[in-house]
Amino acid sequence: MIIPEEAAKKIDDIYKSLVFANQKDHEIWFEYVFLSWQWWFCVIFTIIPWVLWWKCRKKESTNRLLYGAFFIMLISMFFDSFGAELGFWDYRYEPVPFLPSFTPWDLSLLPVIFLVLVQIKPNISPILKAIFYSVLSSFIGEPFFEWLGFYKSINWTFLFSLPIHFLIFLIGYSLVTSKNFEELKPK
Structure with missing residues (x-):
């Protein structure tokens, strides 16, 4: 074996502890979260923004815009999972208990807000839009979900999220x- 026996045993022990903790977390999720009003709220916040964007999007730019949205989703989920794993924050009402990120935020609200900002007023400076996006996300979105009890900041402040x-x-x-891609034009 390439890995020393002692290291392999420690890894196995930690893995077993993690599996046990995840099983307990899933039991709590099924008992207290699944089908609660908070769960339904999260499901709605995951689906409705995409439905609204789909109806209002600039149809000939759909592929280009989705390219950016998928980047936002991927990087948001990565940072969100990383922060949760490091103990910076925790989520209490995930729609899906198997992801260490907050699905309505990472897979719906952040990318759809991005898409709306990219589409409206295409001649406004992207720096101004980025400032608006980061202030909206950091000082309105995150505190809102913390106020609802969906998100708990442990070792993090909203100011860190801004940049x-x-x-x-x-x-x-x-x-x-x-x-x-083709040039952005107002609708």
Whole structure:
């Protein structure tokens, strides 16, 4: 065996502890979260923004815009999972208990807000849009979900999120406005 026996045993013990903790977490989820009003709220916040965007989107730009939205989802889930794993925050009412990220936020609200901001007023500076996006996400969205009890900040402050959301928006914006796509035009 390439891994030393002692290290392998420690890894196995920790893994067993994690599996046990996850099983207990899933039991709590099924007993207290699944089908609660909070669960339904999360499901609605995951689906409705996409339905509204789908009806109002600029149809000829759908693929280009979804490219940016998928980037926002991927990087948001990565950072969200990373932060939860490091103990910076925790979620209490996940729609799906198997992901260490908050689905309505990472897979719906953040990307759809991004899409709306990219589509409206395409001549406004992306820096201004990134500022608006990061302030909205960091100082309205995160505190709102914490106030509802869905999110618990443990070793994190909303101010830390501001530059992260700012950069995520700008990178996503540069992806969708790349010269490989058609130019953005007002609706």
